[in-house]
Amino acid sequence: MSRFERAFAKGPALVCFVTGGDPTPDATPAILDALVEGGVDVIELGMPFTDPMADGPAIQNANLRALGAGTTTADIFRIAADFRTRHADVPLMLMGYANPMTIRGSEWFAAECQKAGVDGVICVDIPPEEDPELGPALRAAGVSLIRLATPTTDAARLPAVLEGSSGFLYYVSVAGITGMQQAAQTSIEDAVARLKQHASIPVVVGFGVRTPEQAGAIARVADGVVVGSALVDLVGLHGARAAGPVRELTKALADAVHSARETA
Amino acid sequence: MTVQTPAPNTFRNQPDDRGHFGQFGGRYVAETLMPLILELEREYTAAKADPAFHAQFDDLLEHYVGRPSPLYFAPRLTEDLGGAQIWFKRDELNHTGAHKINNCIGQILLAMRMGKTRIIAETGAGQHGVATATVCARFGLPCVIFMGATDVARQAPNVFRMKLLGAEVRPVTAGAATLKDAMNEALRDWVANVHDTFYIIGTAAGPHPYPELVRDFQSVIGKEARAQMLARTGRLPDLLVAAIGGGSNAIGLFHPFLDDPEVKMMGVEAAGYGLDKDHAASLAGGRPGILHGNKTYLLQDEDGQIIEGHSISAGLDYPGIGPEHAWLRDVGRVDYTSVTDDEALDAFQLLCRTEGIIPALEPSHAIAAVRKIAPTMPKDSIILVNLCGRGDKDIFSVAEHLGVTL
Numbered sequence: 062m063s064r065f066e067r068a069f070a071k072g073p074a075l076v077c078f079v080t081g082g083d084p085t086p087d088a089t090p091a092i093l094d095a096l097v098e099g100g101v102d103v104i105e106l107g108m109p110f111t112d113p114m115a116d117g118p119a120i121q122n123a124n125l126r127a128l129g130a131g132t133t134t135a136d137i138f139r140i141a142a143d144f145r146t147r148h149a150d151v152p153l154m155l156m157g158y159a160n161p162m163t164i165r166g167s168e169w170f171a172a173e174c175q176k177a178g179v180d181g182v183i184c185v186d187i188p189p190e191e192d193p194e195l196g197p198a199l200r201a202a203g204v205s206l207i208r209l210a211t212p213t214t215d216a217a218r219l220p221a222v223l224e225g226s227s228g229f230l231y232y233v234s235v236a237g238i239t240g241m242q243q244a245a246q247t248s249i250e251d252a253v254a255r256l257k258q259h260a261s262i263p264v265v266v267g268f269g270v271r272t273p274e275q276a277g278a279i280a281r282v283a284d285g286v287v288v289g290s291a292l293v294d295l296v297g298l299h300g301a302r303a304a305g306p307v308r309e310l311t312k313a314l315a316d317a318v319h320s321a322r323e324t325a
Numbered sequence: 326m327t328v329q330t331p332a333p334n335t336f337r338n339q340p341d342d343r344g345h346f347g348q349f350g351g352r353y354v355a356e357t358l359m360p361l362i363l364e365l366e367r368e369y370t371a372a373k374a375d376p377a378f379h380a381q382f383d384d385l386l387e388h389y390v391g392r393p394s395p396l397y398f399a400p401r402l403t404e405d406l407g408g409a410q411i412w413f414k415r416d417e418l419n420h421t422g423a424h425k426i427n428n429c430i431g432q433i434l435l436a437m438r439m440g441k442t443r444i445i446a447e448t449g450a451g452q453h454g455v456a457t458a459t460v461c462a463r464f465g466l467p468c469v470i471f472m473g474a475t476d477v478a479r480q481a482p483n484v485f486r487m488k489l490l491g492a493e494v495r496p497v498t499a500g501a502a503t504l505k506d507a508m509n510e511a512l513r514d515w516v517a518n519v520h521d522t523f524y525i526i527g528t529a530a531g532p533h534p535y536p537e538l539v540r541d542f543q544s545v546i547g548k549e550a551r552a553q554m555l556a557r558t559g560r561l562p563d564l565l566v567a568a569i570g571g572g573s574n575a576i577g578l579f580h581p582f583l584d585d586p587e588v589k590m591m592g593v594e595a596a597g598y599g600l601d602k603d604h605a606a607s608l609a610g611g612r613p614g615i616l617h618g619n620k621t622y623l624l625q626d627e628d629g630q631i632i633e634g635h636s637i638s639a640g641l642d643y644p645g646i647g648p649e650h651a652w653l654r655d656v657g658r659v660d661y662t663s664v665t666d667d668e669a670l671d672a673f674q675l676l677c678r679t680e681g682i683i684p685a686l687e688p689s690h691a692i693a694a695v696r697k698i699a700p701t702m703p704k705d706s707i708i709l710v711n712l713c714g715r716g717d718k719d720i721f722s723v724a725e726h727l728g729v730t731l
């Protein structure tokens with residue numbers, strides 16, 4: 062079983078996003094440890110980019126803080142590799158944009174992921190139509206390519222989105238950028254039910270989820286919930302001392318998500 | 326078995342059906358936008374085959390924009406430079422003062438075909454914003470223009486024009502607050518409003534089919550110029566010259582001539598303070614990468630982080646270039662060069678005094694390149710320059726650079 066499979070086998074999973082290198086590369090390991098201590102099941106580590114077109118102000122600012130602190134791609138892989146030595150079992154994936162991932166060639170990127178113990182990659186701006194840019198190299202290296210489905214992904218497109226992807230399917234519940242309002246619970250439930258008919262991998266819901274209540278409600282219908290901007294806001298507020306508040310919020314989120322396991 | 330001789334080479338059959346110009350172009354967008362991009366492609370394919378669409382486009386260009394624009398021989402500039410004859414394609418005489426309106430007419434007709442009821446656009450110099458606001462007023466559609474806060478400050482007259490035309494101008498403060506950041510913000514608005522919103526991209530860049538459709542709409546420049554030149558001189562020009570921001574005026578002039586082997590072409594990027602300092606010359610100083618939906622040459626560091634462009638001209642300081650230019654450069658069909666802020670400023674003044682034409686700072690870059698090359702060419706040779714915008718919008722920043730207080 063892969064780390065992803067083990068993480069989702071326990072029931073609904075909490076997936077947490079933070080930006081690598083925010084506020085500094087040195088501060089990120091303690092924040093990642095706080096997520097684990099809080100009970101996170103899967104970690105999404107953002108690779109900072111100058112032009113985060115799919116992100117709202119919270120994660121845009123996190124990208125700018127990370128780059129302002131001099132965060133490089135080498136730092137991100139060092140953070141990931143060190144995380145893997147401390148936490149053998151927690152799946153970690155990289156989320157980011159095409160240019161930093163492909164600039165040295167997709168084989169290079171996939172090899173670095175494999176060396177660092179990165180389990181999966183989400184690339185916002187490589188749709189299935191441009192899969193050759195990154196997909197083949199990741200698959201050859203045994204790194205999962207996690208694709209996004211959105212409210213605009215209709216039944217005709219869904220097979221293409223699922224083709225060549227693994228780990229889980231990330232349902233972006235709002236047509237929009239990160240950090241916006243949550244979608245209505247009923248529309249999430251309908252979408253998840255539709256996606257689960259086609260997907261043989263877990264379906265995870267993200268975008269706009271901030272509170273334990275929201276996360277708990279989604280966990281009753283989906284295989285996982287992603288929380289990003291709410292955690293990134295804490296890092297923005299507390300900077301290098303963010304580990305404590307991040308641990309607390311993660312614990313509350315994890316409790317809400319995991320309690321859906323019993324009721325399921 | 327006999328080996329088929331390859332079909333005669335053409336430079337006019339790009340992009341392929343996946344939107345690639347060689348290794349460049351493509352559709353690098355978020356999944357939310359992908360269905361819409363595919364719908365736009367279907368709609369554009371249908372529009373291309375629809376005589377009614379062409380008739381409406383041509384009619385608006387003639388009676389609203391004021392086309393065809395004149396082809397003008399510049400006698401005093403030619404004499405001053407002492408070499409090749411200099412001719413101008415006068416797209417600065419278009420309604421709203423630049424070539425940008427050609428593309429906006431085409432795209433708003435597409436938007437209405439698709440039933441979209443709200444328009445967004447990005448703008449740098451403000452020319453594309455003004456042209457978009459203009460067509461939105463003409464067809465009664467609401468529009469929001471995203472403009473970097475830095476550009477809002479240095480292009481105040483155009484900001485006021487857009488507001489007069491009924492547009493909402495949203496200053497963007499992210500990053501260096503210029504064109505690239507305005508484009509990011511327009512993309513963010515678009516993903517959140519795909520159901521009713523059409524994004525009118527202002528240059529021959531972005532995800533497929535934008536580079537193709539912008540080129541096609543702007544190709545009216547080159548089609549007219551080719552026919553006008555043949556009618557006036559009985560021959561084709563020896564060299565075409567155009568300034569490059571994202572590359573729409575340049576590709577519009579070049580494309581109809583690409584399969585005329587005797588016609589050389591030169592695209593002129595903005596070298597800003599100099600290629601070893603801050604500049605916006607993505608071919609001269611960049612590498613292939615992925616941004617804003619397409620793969621092309623980008624100004625970036627070794628990690629693929631994008632570097633802000635700089636140019637005296639707000640319309641040229643974009644860190645990328647349209648993918649067709651990236652391809653035309655790699656296959657060697659078009660030469661690309663660059664000129665500095667100072668050279669462009671000198672050329673701006675030269676044209677004012679020799680021909681009584683105040684050019685925009687963007688085509689002033691093309692004129693600066695012509696100034697270097699014309700004297701090296703024989704007197705019976707012809708250079709055709711795209712005079713793609715007038716300078717009214719730039720007089721304040723030019724005054725400032727010349728140390729004049731207005």
Ligand SMILES: Cc1ncc(COP(=O)(O)O)c(C=O)c1O
Nearest residue numbers: 452570571572573574640687714
């Ligand atoms: C007059 C003028 N020329 C040129 C440009 C650069 O764009 P492009 O390279 O797409 O023609 C602009 C952009 O604002 C412009 O206003």
